[in-house]
Amino acid sequence: MLTESELIAQAKQGDFEAFETLVTRHERRLYRLVVQLVHKAEDAEDIIQTAFLNALEHLGGFREESSFGTWLTRIATHEALKVLRRRNGWVQLPAEEGTEVEDGDIPHPEYIADWRENPAEMYEQRLLRVILDEAIQQLPDSHRLVFVLRDVEGFSIEETAQVLSISPANVKVRLLRARLALREKLTTVFGDETRRHQRTPDHGGDSETVTKAARLLEHYQAQINQRGGA
Amino acid sequence: MKCEELLAMLNDYVDGQIDPGVCEAFESHLEGCNPCQVVVDTIRKTITLYKDEAVYELPFSFRTRLHQNLRERWKQKWNN
Numbered sequence: 001m002l003t004e005s006e007l008i009a010q011a012k013q014g015d016f017e018a019f020e021t022l023v024t025r026h027e028r029r030l031y032r033l034v035v036q037l038v039h040k041a042e043d044a045e046d047i048i049q050t051a052f053l054n055a056l057e058h059l060g061g062f063r064e065e066s067s068f069g070t071w072l073t074r075i076a077t078h079e080a081l082k083v084l085r086r087r088n089g090w091v092q093l094p095a096e097e098g099t100e101v102e103d104g105d106i107p108h109p110e111y112i113a114d115w116r117e118n119p120a121e122m123y124e125q126r127l128l129r130v131i132l133d134e135a136i137q138q139l140p141d142s143h144r145l146v147f148v149l150r151d152v153e154g155f156s157i158e159e160t161a162q163v164l165s166i167s168p169a170n171v172k173v174r175l176l177r178a179r180l181a182l183r184e185k186l187t188t189v190f191g192d193e194t195r196r197h198q199r200t201p202d203h204g205g206d207s208e209t210v211t212k213a214a215r216l217l218e219h220y221q222a223q224i225n226q227r228g229g230a
Numbered sequence: 231m232k233c234e235e236l237l238a239m240l241n242d243y244v245d246g247q248i249d250p251g252v253c254e255a256f257e258s259h260l261e262g263c264n265p266c267q268v269v270v271d272t273i274r275k276t277i278t279l280y281k282d283e284a285v286y287e288l289p290f291s292f293r294t295r296l297h298q299n300l301r302e303r304w305k306q307k308w309n310n
Contacts, residue, residue, distance in 0.1 A: 016304045020297065027296070031288040045292045049299060056303055106237055112265045115275060120282065132283055151277045152284050176241050183269070183276045191272075197265045 004068050011059055019059070023052055026069055029153070030076050036148045037080040039137060047083060051076040066162060073155075074163045077145065084141050106176060111184055113191035122190075130220045135185040139178055146171055147178035189220075231259040236266055244273055 002010075002021070010018035030051065034044045054075050055062075062071055119128060136144055149160045150171065157175075161168045231239075236259055242248040243256050260267050 014308045016301060016308075019304065020300070023297070023300065027293065028288045032284060032286045035286040036284060041289070045289075045296075048292075049296055052296065052300055053303060056300060056307070108237070109265075109269045112268050112272075114268055115272060119275075119279060128283060132280060136280070147280075152280050172241055176237075179241070179244075179273050179276065182280070183273045186276055186279070187272055197268065 005064065008059070008062065008064065008068060019056065022068060026072050027052075029069075030072060033073065033148060033153055034076055034080050036136070036152060037077070037145060038083055039133060043083050047076060047079045051079050054079070070159055070162060073149075077149075077163055081141070081145075088141070106173075107180060107184075109180060109184060111187045111191055111196070113187060113193065113196035115187070115190040116192045119186075119190050126224055127220055130223055131186070131189055134220070134223075135182055138185065139181055143174045143178040143181070146174040147182070150175055151179070231255045233259075233263065233266055236260075236263075240270070240273065244270065244277070 002018070004022070004025075007018045007022050011022065027048065031044060031048055034047050034051075035041065038044055038047065051072065055072055062068070066074075116122065119131075123131070136147070139147065145164060146160060149155045149163060150157065155163065157168050157171050160175075161171045164171070236256060239248060239252060239256055243253065248256060260270065
């Protein structure tokens with residue numbers, strides 16, 4: 001099997017088969033990543049196509065300073081960001097954002113309770129998917145990007161920073177905020193109310209904003225019904 | 231170590247990238263603080279859950295279309 005470098009060299013000479021092999025090696029991973037970022041299959045398909053077309057156009061300029069996978073991820077992530085920004089009515093690109101570490105205190109965990117059982121065994125797959133999707137969609141885009149790249153796709157802190165053109169320190173802060181926010185949201189659903197820690201000076205406790213798990217589940221179930229079981 | 235400080239070290243601990251000296255202080259705090267134990271544990275479960283449930287398959291019809299479009303663009307690029 002040819003190495004990535006060999007395939008790149010051949011593709012740069014005009015060999016489509018070599019380029020196609022590179023696409024095949026990365027397309028499934030990129031698709032999974034982009035779907036998680038934009039959460040709409042049709043948007044994900046457009047983004048993936050644009051990203052590979054961009055890669056095709058600019059392959060000659062790719063100097064292998066990063067791996068081909070990181071380079072592609074960077075292109076696809078930027079395309080995904082454009083779509084997200086269009087949706088949100090923003091125009092700024094991440095490279096233009098300040099690279100200083102985000103200010104503000106890290107939010108303290110509010111709802112602290114062991115989870116009842118393994119959610120993957122407790123809920124049917126579709127319901128679990130809706131719960132996870134809704135929680136991650138509520139994160140700010142910049143936090144969701146970091147969480148998906150680092151924790152789901154397994155990029156290192158440095159690689160994530162490289163892909164997003166931000167500093168590793170910034171990746172760490174966003175990652176911590178994302179992890180805490182997701183933990184908080186999922187605990188409102190999966191947390192065992194009977195084993196919940198009450199408020200102490202150091203820890204949160206009975207927050208009035210916390211909705212009962214049963215009501216949340218009803219809400220998720222209703223969403224599935226609305227989608228007509230799709 | 232206080233709960234507040236533990237929060238700041240949480241990422242490094244969960245990722246196994248914590249300094250050994252700090253790790254000892256972290257773990258001795260955890261032994262005496264059940265809420266912090268639960269937070270660490272549920273953070274880990276959160277990450278695992280997202281990782282395990284990330285199963286999105288590239289649709290076959292899209293893949294076929296993608297490769298066709300790439301092939302066409304490639305021809306345009308190299309024949310000019």
